[in-house]
Amino acid sequence: MKKVLSLFFIIIIFKSGYSQSSINPDISLIGTFNTYTNFINGTPEYGKLNFATPEMELFVDGYLNPFARATANIAYEEGEFAVEELYANIVRGLPFDLQLKAGKYLVGFGKINTIHTHAWFFLERPLFHQVFFSPDGFNEVGASLSYLLPTGDLYSNLEVGVYNGQSIQMLVDTNAVERGINPIFVGRLNSFFNISDYTNLEVGLSASYGCYSKAMLNSEGDINAAMEEKPLNYLYSGIDFKYKYSPDSYSAITIQGEAIINHRDALREGNFGVDRNIDEIQKISNFGGFIYADYKFEKQFGIGVKYDYTAGIVDDEPTLTTLMNDDKNNTQGIEGWISYYPVEETTALRFGVQHLMFKYHDGTERDGETIMKLQLLFSLGPHKAHPF
Amino acid sequence: MKKLILLIFILLYNLSFPNLKVVATTSVIYDLVKEIGKDKVTIDYIARGDQDPHFVEVLPSYMVKLRNADILFKIGMGLEMWVDQLIDGSRNDKLLIVDLSTDINKKEVPNFKPDASYGDVHPYGNPHYWLDPENVKVMAKEIYENLSSKDNNNADHYKKNYDDFIKKLNDKIAEWDKKMAKLKDNSFIFFHASWTYFADRYGIKIAGYVEPKPGISPSPSHNAELVNLIKSKKIKTILMENYYSDSAPNQLSELTGIKVIKVPTAVYGIKGIDTYIQMMDYIVNQLLKV
Numbered sequence: 001m002k003k004v005l006s007l008f009f010i011i012i013i014f015k016s017g018y019s020q021s022s023i024n025p026d027i028s029l030i031g032t033f034n035t036y037t038n039f040i041n042g043t044p045e046y047g048k049l050n051f052a053t054p055e056m057e058l059f060v061d062g063y064l065n066p067f068a069r070a071t072a073n074i075a076y077e078e079g080e081f082a083v084e085e086l087y088a089n090i091v092r093g094l095p096f097d098l099q100l101k102a103g104k105y106l107v108g109f110g111k112i113n114t115i116h117t118h119a120w121f122f123l124e125r126p127l128f129h130q131v132f133f134s135p136d137g138f139n140e141v142g143a144s145l146s147y148l149l150p151t152g153d154l155y156s157n158l159e160v161g162v163y164n165g166q167s168i169q170m171l172v173d174t175n176a177v178e179r180g181i182n183p184i185f186v187g188r189l190n191s192f193f194n195i196s197d198y199t200n201l202e203v204g205l206s207a208s209y210g211c212y213s214k215a216m217l218n219s220e221g222d223i224n225a226a227m228e229e230k231p232l233n234y235l236y237s238g239i240d241f242k243y244k245y246s247p248d249s250y251s252a253i254t255i256q257g258e259a260i261i262n263h264r265d266a267l268r269e270g271n272f273g274v275d276r277n278i279d280e281i282q283k284i285s286n287f288g289g290f291i292y293a294d295y296k297f298e299k300q301f302g303i304g305v306k307y308d309y310t311a312g313i314v315d316d317e318p319t320l321t322t323l324m325n326d327d328k329n330n331t332q333g334i335e336g337w338i339s340y341y342p343v344e345e346t347t348a349l350r351f352g353v354q355h356l357m358f359k360y361h362d363g364t365e366r367d368g369e370t371i372m373k374l375q376l377l378f379s380l381g382p383h384k385a386h387p388f
Numbered sequence: 389m390k391k392l393i394l395l396i397f398i399l400l401y402n403l404s405f406p407n408l409k410v411v412a413t414t415s416v417i418y419d420l421v422k423e424i425g426k427d428k429v430t431i432d433y434i435a436r437g438d439q440d441p442h443f444v445e446v447l448p449s450y451m452v453k454l455r456n457a458d459i460l461f462k463i464g465m466g467l468e469m470w471v472d473q474l475i476d477g478s479r480n481d482k483l484l485i486v487d488l489s490t491d492i493n494k495k496e497v498p499n500f501k502p503d504a505s506y507g508d509v510h511p512y513g514n515p516h517y518w519l520d521p522e523n524v525k526v527m528a529k530e531i532y533e534n535l536s537s538k539d540n541n542n543a544d545h546y547k548k549n550y551d552d553f554i555k556k557l558n559d560k561i562a563e564w565d566k567k568m569a570k571l572k573d574n575s576f577i578f579f580h581a582s583w584t585y586f587a588d589r590y591g592i593k594i595a596g597y598v599e600p601k602p603g604i605s606p607s608p609s610h611n612a613e614l615v616n617l618i619k620s621k622k623i624k625t626i627l628m629e630n631y632y633s634d635s636a637p638n639q640l641s642e643l644t645g646i647k648v649i650k651v652p653t654a655v656y657g658i659k660g661i662d663t664y665i666q667m668m669d670y671i672v673n674q675l676l677k678v
Binding site (some may be wrong): 153154 | 393436438439440443445446447448449452454469470472473476477478479480481504553603604605631633
């Protein structure tokens with residue numbers, strides 16, 4: 001992997017010796033530098049000014065031919081390089097005007113997941129992403145097809161994909177079994193409305209289904225009985241919206257929210273006596289979501305607030321048992337931020353504060369946690385703005 | 389009965405169904421296509437007239453506009469950086485994309501490697517060429533040729549409309565030339581580097597810009613320099629596009645007494661400006677009021 005990345009950078013450096021021409025891909029670099037402090041009891045960072053390792057995303061993007069594009073996004077985070085995204089996208093020429101995307105990329109479950117983190121108004125990933133997806137969101141290897149529905153002047157898009165499920169497999173449990181080759185399915189239907197020349201609304205519905213783990217179960221209650229391997233399935237249903245009012249290029253109000261409802265199989269240990277430990281699969285349902293509002297003014301300033309709720313505890317390493325409790329534990333967060341864009345949006349200075357509150361079903365006491373972050377973000381090169 | 393069927397066929401054949409679906413990136417192009425295509429085209433546009441054409445949000449509804457279009461006319465020269473995403477999103481593999489800058493005599497093409505330290509310098513030159521009405525003739529010709537080529541059956545219709553428009557435009561050009569002769573060699577301050585073609589056409593001197601560099605927001609230090617410039621050269625007018633904030637120009641006005649004129653640089657930029665000719669009339673008349 002390191003050799004591949006080294007080769008990649010050599011090619012980039014070699015290419016940079018030549019001027020960009022129309023046949024070369026676009027190369028862009030997004031840099032992020034965070035300083036932060038927290039007020040979490042028992043942590044070494046408590047109340048101190050901490051400097052995080054700078055992060056970087058290197059985008060290489062361009063047309064492969066008149067019908068297809070390709071994109072690579074190499075990320076440097078926490079001192080390590082990783083292929084964040086690498087995909088090809090056939091954008092035209094397929095039957096029924098389908099678009100095909102294949103590779104590794106941010107999956108279209110909800111809207112915010114497909115937007116790169118540097119383009120978010122807020123600084124902290126929504127809490128439900130951290131519980132139901134992975135710390136890096138819903139990022140998968142697979143393929144998807146998207147179809148523009150024949151709804152006249154109304155933009156409605158249906159996207160369905162099949163993925164390997166690496167973001168969903170997140171259990172740390174001795175009873176968990178490698179889920180093996182068990183593709184997951186994701187779909188999203190979204191529509192876009194021009195409410196007026198200055199006001200737009202997008203709404204979306206998402207769903208994802210698959211096996212998130214397998215477990216070895218003793219469902220007989222007989223300690224001598226052979227353990228059975230059972231798949232544990234999940235079904236996520238999501239709803240999202242984004243509203244934006246932008247009367248001119250100097251000001252805008254954006255309100256955006258998403259919610260997820262999670263139905264999943266979880267392991268329940270029923271104890272019916274010394275010799276009768278029965279493992280059962282129990283269906284649990286819970287939910288998470290966020291909503292935020294951001295106000296941009298005078299072109300250079302922004303201010304916003306976000307509320308988060310999720311079932312589960314965000315920094316837990318989920319096990320088959322803690323997942324069972326996800327419908328009882330929860331985490332809430334409130335985040336505020338101010339942003340300053342000194343020159344266009346190539347440079348941003350952002351300050352954010354997030355406070356988290358935890359609630360455990362068993363009465364465990366845990367203090368709230370506050371993190372304050374000052375972020376400098378820059379964008380070098382022709383990285384394209386995300387669509388609405 | 390046969391005669392009736394024949395009559396119905398003839399009627400259906402002659403019904404004026406628009407033949408071509410055209411989308412323009414700006415409302416100025418929209419107006420030109422409307423003049424030349426008239427009832428033989430259905431035409432729509434993307435950037436609003438009161439919107440900075442450099443920065444148009446990529447809205448899915450624009451992709452729908454392009455989905456069934458036959459031709460997309462654009463200004464080109466890097467003005468519409470957003471248009472590729474719309475074209476991709478439309479999935480339209482039959483779309484003919486016409487760059488109207490092809491035959492334009494381009495100005496301010498950098499003879500150096502442009503980078504962001506120069507501001508938003510367009511590597512292919514200044515794209516605001518439609519503010520010189522002579523260039524609009526070039527645009528109109530390109531539009532006429534492409535409409536005729538794509539819809540040869542109506543070539544005569546397009547030719548007639550094109551000729552009519554050019555005649556009308558030539559009359560107005562003569563009128564604008566006469567009016568603007570009064571302002572020849574006058575120095576103006578402009579907000580953004582949109583006015584190079586306009587200034588060259590009418591012999592106006594560009595004394596400076598409110599933006600320190602193209603696309604870079606006004607700064608206090610640059611405003612201070614402009615105050616000295618305005619006073620030393622006795623400049624009387626700031627001409628600016630109406631989609632920019634007039635906060636910095638008004639500050640200059642308060643400090644020096646300079647007059648700020650806000651004008652649309654696109655059709656529908658303000659209420660009542662429904663054609664390119666009306667837009668130019670408005671700009672010229674506003675300048676003459678000073």
